[in-house]
Amino acid sequence: MPAPDLETVVSLAKRRGFVFPSAEIYGGFANSYDYGPLGIELKRNIREAWWRSMVRERDDVVGLDAALITNPQVWVGSGHVANFTDPLVDCKKCQRRFRADHLAEGTYGEIVRDANGAIVCPFDGGELTEPRQFNMMFRTQVGPVADDSSVAYLPPETAQGIFVNFDNVAQSMRRKLPFGIAQTRVSFRNEITPGRFIFRTLEFEQMEMEYFCLPPKDRDNPTEYLELHRQWITERLNWYINVVGIAPERLRLRDHEKDELSHYSAGTTDIEYLFPWGWGELEGIAARTDFDLSSHAALSGKPLTYFDEETNEHVVPWVIEPAAGLSRTLAVTLLECYTEEPDEKGETRVVLKFRPNIAPIKVAVLPLSKNEALRPTARRVYDLIRPLWMSQYDETQSIGRRYRRQDEIGTPLCVTVDFQTVGEKGEPGDDAVTIRERDSQAQVRVPISGLLEALRERLPGA
Numbered sequence: 001m002p003a004p005d006l007e008t009v010v011s012l013a014k015r016r017g018f019v020f021p022s023a024e025i026y027g028g029f030a031n032s033y034d035y036g037p038l039g040i041e042l043k044r045n046i047r048e049a050w051w052r053s054m055v056r057e058r059d060d061v062v063g064l065d066a067a068l069i070t071n072p073q074v075w076v077g078s079g080h081v082a083n084f085t086d087p088l089v090d091c092k093k094c095q096r097r098f099r100a101d102h103l104a105e106g107t108y109g110e111i112v113r114d115a116n117g118a119i120v121c122p123f124d125g126g127e128l129t130e131p132r133q134f135n136m137m138f139r140t141q142v143g144p145v146a147d148d149s150s151v152a153y154l155p156p157e158t159a160q161g162i163f164v165n166f167d168n169v170a171q172s173m174r175r176k177l178p179f180g181i182a183q184t185r186v187s188f189r190n191e192i193t194p195g196r197f198i199f200r201t202l203e204f205e206q207m208e209m210e211y212f213c214l215p216p217k218d219r220d221n222p223t224e225y226l227e228l229h230r231q232w233i234t235e236r237l238n239w240y241i242n243v244v245g246i247a248p249e250r251l252r253l254r255d256h257e258k259d260e261l262s263h264y265s266a267g268t269t270d271i272e273y274l275f276p277w278g279w280g281e282l283e284g285i286a287a288r289t290d291f292d293l294s295s296h297a298a299l300s301g302k303p304l305t306y307f308d309e310e311t312n313e314h315v316v317p318w319v320i321e322p323a324a325g326l327s328r329t330l331a332v333t334l335l336e337c338y339t340e341e342p343d344e345k346g347e348t349r350v351v352l353k354f355r356p357n358i359a360p361i362k363v364a365v366l367p368l369s370k371n372e373a374l375r376p377t378a379r380r381v382y383d384l385i386r387p388l389w390m391s392q393y394d395e396t397q398s399i400g401r402r403y404r405r406q407d408e409i410g411t412p413l414c415v416t417v418d419f420q421t422v423g424e425k426g427e428p429g430d431d432a433v434t435i436r437e438r439d440s441q442a443q444v445r446v447p448i449s450g451l452l453e454a455l456r457e458r459l460p461g462a
């Protein structure tokens with residue numbers, strides 16, 4: 001199925017409690033969104049899936065949770081104070097401000113040029129100022145006095161908390177190279193380009209891992225290091241396909257050109273997704289060399305090295321960094337799983353085809369109607385399921401409409417309690433329920449005594 005248009009998914013996300021425009025009652029706030037009850041479940045599940053494959057299922061990666069607001073020297077050492085900048089231009093007519101690189105990529109819509117071929121304001125054709133560099137970090141103040149000595153920064157990436165803790169983790173966990181440190185955190189960037197939904201926001205969650213290895217024998221020809229980079233690219237691409245469930249044809253790899261590399265990177269490959277507006281970055285896998293550990297060691301005066309027992313030398317490890325955006329993966333998951341198909345009446349059925357591990361609600365318990373006779377058994381079934389899987393109980397509206405609602409929020413299984421379950425007109429019930437599968441709409445009857453086992457079989461990884 002072709003990708004849905006963005007508006008359709010944004011509208012469903014709001015209507016069904018995934019993502020809301022932030023502070024909507026005050027007119028919203030550019031590039032900020034709030035996550036609703038289903039959005040936070042979806043986000044947790046994606047984060048959990050990442051953590052499981054990056055940390056729990058490996059024996060060479062450990063976790064970390066570093067402070068967000070920390071010593072501002074961290075951002076001097078990392079190079080962000082000096083280099084984390086983007087080129088900004090202003091329209092001389094309407095005073096609108098743009099990122100020059102985004103203008104040239106067509107992010108603001110059609111690229112408009114004057115008679116000489118120079119890019120002009122896409123809104124009113126006004127001439128643009130020369131680009132000037134603008135630092136994307138948010139500054140804040142720590143303590144009651146607002147002066148230069150109290151400046152602190154909101155982190156624009158999670159990575160630096162990992163680098164400054166390299167020695168603490170290596171020593172406390174008695175780690176030998178190669179090993180990784182993983183972290184999922186919120187990051188902040190002063191983004192001025194109007195975002196496309198949650199693709200680009202002021203605050204967003206990242207899932208980052210720094211994988212430390214021995215420095216290459218030949219710095220100018222680091223074959224083992226480049227091989228490790230390649231392995232992580234494959235590993236991460238497979239995660240999106242096999243764990244999140246993204247179709248391979250809507251994913252591609254793109255190597256950064258030399259002039260677009262971040263200040264810390266010797267080479268970066270992006271995993272890109274085919275968004276409704278074209279290819280866009282989902283994750284960057286960067287070869288950060290020893291840039292960060294060396295810079296922090298130089299500025300702090302504290303060595304950030306590893307003792308290589310083979311060579312009897314202290315060396316500065318090199319790093320491969322797979323850096324994924326959690327909020328962006330959530331946007332991709334919604335776009336990817338959105339499906340419209342005809343139902344048995346020829347009407348359109350909207351389904352979010354989440355994998356069971358990602359779906360916010362795994363099971364919905366739906367008594368056939370609001371009839372009092374059904375409720376005690378339906379509640380008993382719900383009580384049985386609730387401790388094991390995120391589930392919902394719903395008895396309002398017709399059963400058909402409730403199935404449609406669960407399809408729209410991507411619930412893989414519905415369990416229906418009917419009069420055959422509880423019995424009627426003095427006849428005993430069979431104490432069995434119907435499991436209805438979201439994608440096939442197939443229904444199967446199972447005894448309540450075997451229900452948990454039947455659900456477990458149908459919810460792999462959930």
Ligand code: GAP
Nearest residue numbers: 157159199200201204282283284323324325328
């Ligand atoms: N530590 C490396 C780093 O931060 P990045 O490519 O700037 O690299 C990694 O960011 C990922 O974070 C991106 O691939 C993207 O998924 C996500 N990301 C970056 N800026 C974002 C923003 N403003 N809004 C949402 N996600 C963002």
